[in-house]
Amino acid sequence: MLDIIMKDILGTPSILVGLFALVGLLLQKKSSADIVSGTLKTVMGFIIIGAGAGVLIAALDIFGQMFNHAFNVDGVIPNNEAIVAAAQSNFGTSTALIMVFGMIVNILLARFTPFKYIFLTGHHTLFMACLIAVALSVGGLQGIGQIVIGSVLLGLCMVLFPALIQPYVRQITGSDDFAIGHFGSIGYFVSATVGKWFGNKEKTTEQLKVPKSLGFLRDTSVAVSLTMTIFFVVVALFAGQNYIETELSGGSNFIVFSFIQAITFAAGVYIILAGVRMLIAEIVPAFKGIADKIAPNTKPALDCPTIFPFAPNAVIIGFLFSFLAGLLSMFILPLVGLKVIVPGLVPHFFTGAAAGVFGNVTGGRRGAMLGSFANGVIISFLPAVLLALLGDVGFKGTTFGDSDFGVVGTLIIGIMKLLGLA
Numbered sequence: 020m021l022d023i024i025m026k027d028i029l030g031t032p033s034i035l036v037g038l039f040a041l042v043g044l045l046l047q048k049k050s051s052a053d054i055v056s057g058t059l060k061t062v063m064g065f066i067i068i069g070a071g072a073g074v075l076i077a078a079l080d081i082f083g084q085m086f087n088h089a090f091n092v093d094g095v096i097p098n099n100e101a102i103v104a105a106a107q108s109n110f111g112t113s114t115a116l117i118m119v120f121g122m123i124v125n126i127l128l129a130r131f132t133p134f135k136y137i138f139l140t141g142h143h144t145l146f147m148a149c150l151i152a153v154a155l156s157v158g159g160l161q162g163i164g165q166i167v168i169g170s171v172l173l174g175l176c177m178v179l180f181p182a183l184i185q186p187y188v189r190q191i192t193g194s195d196d197f198a199i200g201h202f203g204s205i206g207y208f209v210s211a212t213v214g215k216w217f218g219n220k221e222k223t224t225e226q227l228k229v230p231k232s233l234g235f236l237r238d239t240s241v242a243v244s245l246t247m248t249i250f251f252v253v254v255a256l257f258a259g260q261n262y263i264e265t266e267l268s269g270g271s272n273f274i275v276f277s278f279i280q281a282i283t284f285a286a287g288v289y290i291i292l293a294g295v296r297m298l299i300a301e302i303v304p305a306f307k308g309i310a311d312k313i314a315p316n317t318k319p320a321l322d323c324p325t326i327f328p329f330a331p332n333a334v335i336i337g338f339l340f341s342f343l344a345g346l347l348s349m350f351i352l353p354l355v356g357l358k359v360i361v362p363g364l365v366p367h368f369f370t371g372a373a374a375g376v377f378g379n380v381t382g383g384r385r386g387a388m389l390g391s392f393a394n395g396v397i398i399s400f401l402p403a404v405l406l407a408l409l410g411d412v413g414f415k416g417t418t419f420g421d422s423d424f425g426v427v428g429t430l431i432i433g434i435m436k437l438l439g440l441a
Contacts (some may be wrong), residue, residue: 033065035141036298039319040305046312047305061301067294068324075287078280079364081267082251085277087361088266089257097363097402097420099146110152117169118148124174130314136185138177138200138320139302147202147427148173150419154428157409158435172431180204180423181320187211190380191329197302200320202423203370206397207323209422210337210374210390211381217389218382224332224375240289246335247281288334291324298325323373330376336384337375337391342367344395357403366398366420394422401425408432 040061044054122144129135138144151169160168181198184207189195199207214220255263255277268276302319327334345362352359371391378390398420405428406418419425 033062033069036065036139036302037062039137039139040302043305057301057305060297061305064294064296064298064301067297068291068322069294071287071290071292071294073287074290075284075368076365078247078284078287079368081280082254082284083364084267085251085254085258085263088262089254089259095358095360095402095406095418097360097366097398097418099420099424102149102419110149110156113152113156113165113169114145114149116166117152117173118145120166120170121148121173121177124170125177126314128174128178129317132178134178134182135314135317136178136181136198136200136320137314137317138181140200140320140322143200143202143322144173144177146419147176147424150424150428151431153409154431155435158432160435172427176202176423176427177320181318184208184211184377185318187377187380188326191326191376195318197325198318198320199323199326199373201323201370201373201421203323203366203373203394203398203421204423205426206370206374206394206422207377209393209397210378210386213390213393214378214380214382214386216382218378218384218386220381220383220386222383222385223330224336224379224384224387225330240285243288243335244282244285246339247284248278251277251281251284288327292328294324296328323369326373326376330379330387333375333379333387334372335375336387337373337378337394338368338371340388340391341371341374341395341398344392345399348396348399352399352403357400358406360399360403360406360418362395362399363420367395370394370398370421397422398425401429404429 037058041054041058044057049057122138125136125138129137148169151172152165155165155169177200180202181200181204184204185195185198187207188197188199252274255273258273260273263273263276264270298321302321342362342364345360345367349359349361371394374391374394375387378386378388380386382390401422402418402420402425405425408429409418409432419428
C-alpha cells in the first residue's frame, strides 16, 4: 500500500494535482457536479500536457539522433528521467521518502512563512528529491540524517525557487493567480535579468510586424511548423538520405519523413497549450479552497508551459537561441576540461522557451534572445560541473539537465566538502 501511495499516487503528477483540486473544491463546499467536473478537468489538463510533451519529445528524439549522426558528436545528453531511473536501484527508497516528507515541509513553509507557494509539478519534485538524495550520499550523509536534511532542502527548494521568479511571473501574466514551479528557475531569473540590463521591453516579441503576405505566420502553430521544418530538413541533409531511410524512417523518403516530424513537433506544442488552458481554468479556482483553509494566501506553483500562451513568439525565439548557446558551449567545454554536453532538445525547448518569455517581459525581443542564450549557456556548463561531481556514484552516461539541479547539487556537495564530510 505504501508503495502504491508513493509511486502510483504521489509519483503521478496528474493524480497529485487532481487531489489538490479535489480537496480545494471540497473545502469550498462546491456542488457534487462542480467537484467531479473540476477534479476530472484538472487531471485531464495535466494528462493533455503530458500527451503533448510525449508527442513533442518523440519528434525531438528523432531530431537528436539525426543531429548526432550528422555531426558525429560524442558526449553526454542531460536527461532528468534517465538519471532518475538509473538512480532508483541504489537511491529509490531515500528518493521516495525525501519526496513525501519534502512535500509536507513545503506545505508547512507555505503555512507559516512568507513564502506562500505550493509546488505542484510532481515529476520535478521527484527529480529534485533524487538529486538531493544522490548529492547528500556523495557528500557522505546516509540514513535518517539524509532523509531529514533532504526533506528540508527539498521543501525549501519548492518555495524559494518560485518566490525568486514570481515578480516576473506577475509581469508576464498580468495577475498573481499562480506561480511557476519548475526547476529551471535560475535560468529564468538570469534571462529576466539579462533582458532588463540589455533589452528594451517596449519592443516585445509579440509586436513583430509581419507583412500581409506573411500574415499566416501570426498563427503560432503555422510559425512553429515552418521553423521546425527548416530545422529538421537542414539537419536531415547533413545526416544523409541513406542513414535516415535505413535507420529512422523505415524506408520513407528522408525529406518527407523530416517534414512529418517537424509538423509532429508543432502538434505537440499545440496540444500542450490546450492542456495548459484547461489546467489553469480549473486549478486556480479549486486551489482557492486549500489556500483559504490550510495555507492562507498561497499560490499554486505550476509547470513552465503555463506561461507559453502569454508570449508565443518568445517561446520559439527562446528555444532557438538557447539551443544555439548549447551548440557553442559544446565546443568550449572540452577547452576548460569538462565533459562535452550535447545540447538536449527537451531541456533547451522547455527551459529555453520559458527563458525567452522571461527575457521578453523585461527586455523585449533583445531580452528574449540574449536571456534565452544565457539560459542555454547555464544548462550546458552546470550539468558538466555536476557530472564531474556525481561521477563517483556511477552516472557518467547522463546527468541532470535544468539549471536548478546543477545549482543545488553543486552547492550541496561543495558545502559538504568544505565541512570535511565528503
